[in-house]
Amino acid sequence: MPQFSVPTRRKMLAAAAFTAFAATVMRRSHATNQPQAAEDKDAHPWIDAHSHIWCTDLTKYPLRDNQTVDALEPHSFTDEELMAIAMPQGVGRVVLIQHYPHHGYDNSYLIDTRKKHPDRFRIVGQIDSARPHVDRLMRDMLQTGVTGFRIGPRDDQPDWLAGDGMKLMWKTAAETRQSMCCLIGPSNIAETAEWCVKYPDTPVVIDHFARIGGDGTIRDKDVQNLCNLAAHKLVRIKISAYYAFGKKQPPYLDLVPMIKRLFDAFGPDRLMWASDCHQLIRGTTVTQSQIAATVAACLGHDYQTAVPRAAAR
Numbered sequence: 001m002p003q004f005s006v007p008t009r010r011k012m013l014a015a016a017a018f019t020a021f022a023a024t025v026m027r028r029s030h031a032t033n034q035p036q037a038a039e040d041k042d043a044h045p046w047i048d049a050h051s052h053i054w055c056t057d058l059t060k061y062p063l064r065d066n067q068t069v070d071a072l073e074p075h076s077f078t079d080e081e082l083m084a085i086a087m088p089q090g091v092g093r094v095v096l097i098q099h100y101p102h103h104g105y106d107n108s109y110l111i112d113t114r115k116k117h118p119d120r121f122r123i124v125g126q127i128d129s130a131r132p133h134v135d136r137l138m139r140d141m142l143q144t145g146v147t148g149f150r151i152g153p154r155d156d157q158p159d160w161l162a163g164d165g166m167k168l169m170w171k172t173a174a175e176t177r178q179s180m181c182c183l184i185g186p187s188n189i190a191e192t193a194e195w196c197v198k199y200p201d202t203p204v205v206i207d208h209f210a211r212i213g214g215d216g217t218i219r220d221k222d223v224q225n226l227c228n229l230a231a232h233k234l235v236r237i238k239i240s241a242y243y244a245f246g247k248k249q250p251p252y253l254d255l256v257p258m259i260k261r262l263f264d265a266f267g268p269d270r271l272m273w274a275s276d277c278h279q280l281i282r283g284t285t286v287t288q289s290q291i292a293a294t295v296a297a298c299l300g301h302d303y304q305t306a307v308p309r310a311a312a313r
């Protein structure tokens with residue numbers, strides 16, 4: 001991410017937004033972890049709140065439904081490959097997101113990766129809320145770096161909030177401080193708000209702008225509904241997956257008005273930048289620098305200045 005030498009208020013706000021995740025998911029380091037070296041934090045201060053990884057060792061980490069390695073795109077995207085892209089951009093820490101289409105509920109690749117680099121990674125896992133004793137599983141997984149759980153409607157499970165297990169997950173999360181990370185669409189914002197009322201002490205993260213603008217149109221009503229979630233103090237928003245919304249054209253400046261409204265509603269500490277990194281490298285011309293420039297523009301920097309600075313990094 002671009003770093004700027006003159007610490008104006010606007011720039012400090014932008015920096016705060018980028019590092020917001022440090023105050024949320026990443027803060028829950030365990031007593032067994034060594035604190036990250038200060039010099040590494042200086043060189044790589046940014047936190048990517050959302051990336052997926054996988055490897056081609058399907059014997060050790062088999063894919064869901066007997067998918068072959070051909071299902072993986074890019075073919076291989078290990079933590080080393082992710083960090084080779086992230087670190088030159090100043091990103092030193094990443095929240096790894098369980099990728100259900102590839103790995104289903106088997107979180108083992110992410111957990112093993114986090115064991116190798118406990119200060120670098122946290123995990124948003126995915127579990128079957130219908131399995132027994134889901135509360136115990138959540139607590140066990142917390143010990144392995146799983147500080148949040150991805151939930152949301154899927155084609156094979158549209159009624160995402162149904163069942164006692166889901167209620168138990170939200171209740172347990174209020175105690176463990178694990179985040180309920182909702183991959184939802186605009187039509188799910190209202191029911192999410194109801195659950196935020198029912199479980200006011202449960203941390204909630206909304207992925208990818210609640211996918212507003214996925215059909216190409218960013219509707220004012222949807223943005224307002226998302227902004228209204230700011231009334232629930234533990235809700236945070238990932239401003240991410242730019243490639244998927246609005247005109248879907250870099251540098252995504254049509255997303256700026258939505259991000260500004262979210263910024264006004266939530267403030268910098270409750271917005272999280274995230275790359276969804278594998279999407280950036282599969283056959284597109286989008287670069288991290290373009291994304292960085294867009295976010296900088298969104299948060300108040302002069303875009304014309306931000307682009308060359310970002311590109312120079």
Ligand SMILES: [Zn+2]
Nearest residue numbers: 050052097276
């Ligand atoms: Zn993703």
